């Protein structure tokens with residue numbers, strides 16, 4: 001197995017985190033996404049036509065893009081993917097929430113800071129919307145977590161792995177998590193799991 005990845009990519013980190021938690025080793029090939037390496041013809045043709053990482057390359061050469069699909073694949077048959085029908089559906093529910101309501105809102109402000117993107121009036125207005133929607137999504141997580149330790153059942157699943165990454169990194173984009181104590185406690189809980197891998201610095 002080989003992971004096509006980028007050093008500061010949160011979506012790639014999701015996969016490296018799960019690999020660590022599962023104690024599975026995997027070769028990692030890093031790309032320069034800012035430099036456009038994932039849009040080079042060779043990458044588009046033979047790795048991912050969508051020009052993004054992460055992509056998991058399986059032993060038979062099959063390329064599996066999309067962090068959620070990769071997490072699901074790797075977690076099958078392990079405690080990180082429950083067997084019970086409704087619990088599996090709940091895992092999927094939170095992974096879809098992560099992609100639709102959380103990911104872009106939390107990742108884009110970080111990406112713009114990381115890449116030193118000029119904040120024009122248009123981007124400032126976009127940032128305002130991203131923060132508004134991002135804080136709303138964090139509020140959903142905060143209320144749901146309440147007294148819970150993990151998002152599905154009483155042990156960590158790939159839903160936690162998928163949801164963990166961008167709240168953990170969002171301060172790099174200017175978010176403040178002081179108003180989200182349950183999210184903060186859950187982030188700390190994840191960081192104590194055996195095999196935990198720290199995020200890209």
Ligand SMILES: N[C@@H](CCC(=O)N[C@@H](CS)C(=O)NCC(=O)O)C(=O)O
Pocket residue numbers: 006009010011012033038039051052053054065066067068099
């Ligand atoms: N839905 C995808 C999003 C993947 C994604 O946006 N990857 C970023 C890095 S975190 C990327 O490859 N960006 C390069 C580009 O879009 O050109 C997933 O969850 O894997």
